[in-house]
Amino acid sequence: MKKVLILFIVGVLLSTYSFSYADGDLDLVGEGVILMDMDTGEVLYEKNSNSQFYPASTTKIMTAILALEKGNMDDIVTIDQEVVNLTSGSHIALEPGEQMSLEHLMQALLVESANDAALAIAKYVSGSIEEFSKLMNQKAKEVGALNTNFVNPNGLPNEDHKTTPYDLAMMARYAMKNEKFRSIVGNYTYTIPVTNKKSETRYLKSSNRLLYSNEKIDVDGKTTPIKYDGVNGVKTGYTVAAQQCLVTSFEKDGHKLIAVVLKSTGKNVYSDTHKLLNYGIENFEKVKISFANRFVDNFNVNKGVIPFVAGVTKTDSYFIVRKDQKSKVEEKFTANKTIDAPISKGQVLGKVEYLLDGKVIAETDIVSTMDIEMIPSPNIFKSILSKWYILILIALVFGRIVALNKRKRRQRRRTSLYRI
Known part of the structure; x- marks a missing residue:
């Protein structure tokens, strides 16, 4: 027998429901946009989020992921002629035969957005740009970026090198779980000391002005600094084909958000990002709806030495919910009313599902609170x-x-x- 109880609640744990809204609601210049909750992956706002765009240097998020997972930051990388020959755009003037630690190359990759550092890292990891690109595409699929195709490690223009706002958000969400990655993208300056080929110190500075700039932009008619309190990364990008691109991580006051803006123009990429973050903060909140070990019901035990067992929720339950939809979330219990003995403590007896507008957005198990033996044989x-x-x-x-x-x-x- 199934038991269904409908209760008004304010949130749950793992969401798959999307609170996406119509294009143009936020008056964004960027053509491809997404706002995602960092913890749950829930889409809070989107605009062409599954359409493909040129990613420019936001590509380097994936390059960094592979370097961190397959390399050693203390390793010394020797630059070869191919790296120099293939370099264009932003660079740190690496020279053939120059030796530099992977740590310094990673800083150049993510802070200065150096294209030569990206090529050097690719050859260090895989031996060739082609093999590294294969690894990039393989890893993209592993992290849930299914509509992406990379052909180089730096994002320089190529008609086959494309991704989507959703895919970039998934890559950034994955990368930000890595402590080393977070520490690099959260800084906007870095110093590379002299090397065997360079007698001068290299001073790096990030182009991600959300981290530091007091330059003013217009956000919904209000003048405000570009710097956004709570932003802790991630990566900018620009080419003529891609236009302005920006992937942003934000964490403050219980909010953890990922924002992606592709194909914006000029400072509008920062205005777009401000609007997205403001929207997420003002309209959504993460609320604890239920606690682990919350009593659900007593379940009959067939042939047990004790005739019933208490069932409780297995986990705490949270949910990123739009503030005006708190009372619309429903709770549904599903379980057999009678359970056969023997029963062990922690055994799953059923589940609790959380629904919004009739869609399941999360669930947690109902578990037994005790061991119950079967009644001994009459022999x-x-x-x-x-x-x-x-x-x-x-x-x-x-x-x-x-x-x-x-x-x-x-x-x-x-x-x-x-x-x-």
């Missing part, structure tokens, strides 16, 4: 044998009986002798 002998203390008692009683019988026999012998 008395088997039941007695299953109890070790009864066996000992029987042995003691039997021994006592044997001793008494011996004593009685001795007494009878004495009596017989006396009579004779």
Whole structure:
């Protein structure tokens, strides 16, 4: 028998429901846009989020992921002639034969957005640009970026080098789980010391002005600095074909967001990002709806030594919910009312589903609070044998009986002798 209870609640744990809204609501210049919750992957706002665009240097998010997972930051990389020959656009003037640690190349990749550093990292990891591109595409699919195709590690123009706002958000969400990646993209300056080929220190500065710039932009008619408090990464990008691109990570006051803007123009890429982050902060909140071990119901136990067991929720439940939709979330319990013994503590008895507008947005298990054994077999002998203390008692009683019988026999012998 299934039990369904509908309750008004304010949130749940793992969401798959999308609160996306019509194009143009936020008056964005960027042609491809997404706002995603960092923890759950829930889409809070989107505009052409599954359409393909040129990603420019936001490509380097994936390059960094592979370097971190397959490289050693202390390794020394020797630059070859091919890296120099293929370099155009932003660079740190690497020279053939120059030696530099992977750590410094990673800083150049993500802070300065150096295209030569990207090529050097690709050859260090895979031996060739082509093989590295294969790894990039393989890893993209692993992290849920299914509509992406990379042909180089730096994002320089190529008609086959494309991705989507959604895919970039998934890559950034994955990358930001890596502590080293977070530490690099959260800084906007870095110093590379002299090398065997360069006698001068290289001073790097990020083009991600959300981290530091007091230059003013217009956001919905209000003048505000580009710097956005709470932004802790991730990556800018620009080519003529791609236009202005920006992937942003934000964390503050319980909000953890990823924003992607592709094919915007000039400072509008920052205005677009401000609008997205403002929208997420003002319209959504993460609320705890339920606690682990919350009582759900008593379940009948068939053939158990105890006739019922309490079922409780397995996990705490959170949800990123639009503020005006709190009361629309429903809760549904699904379980068999009678459970067969034996039952172990923590055994799954059913599940709790959370729904919004009829769609399941999350679920958690209902679990048993205790062990319950099956009622012993009516066979008395088997039941007695299953109890070790009864066996000992029987042995003691039997021994006592044997001793008494011996004593009685001795007494009878004495009596017989006396009579004779």
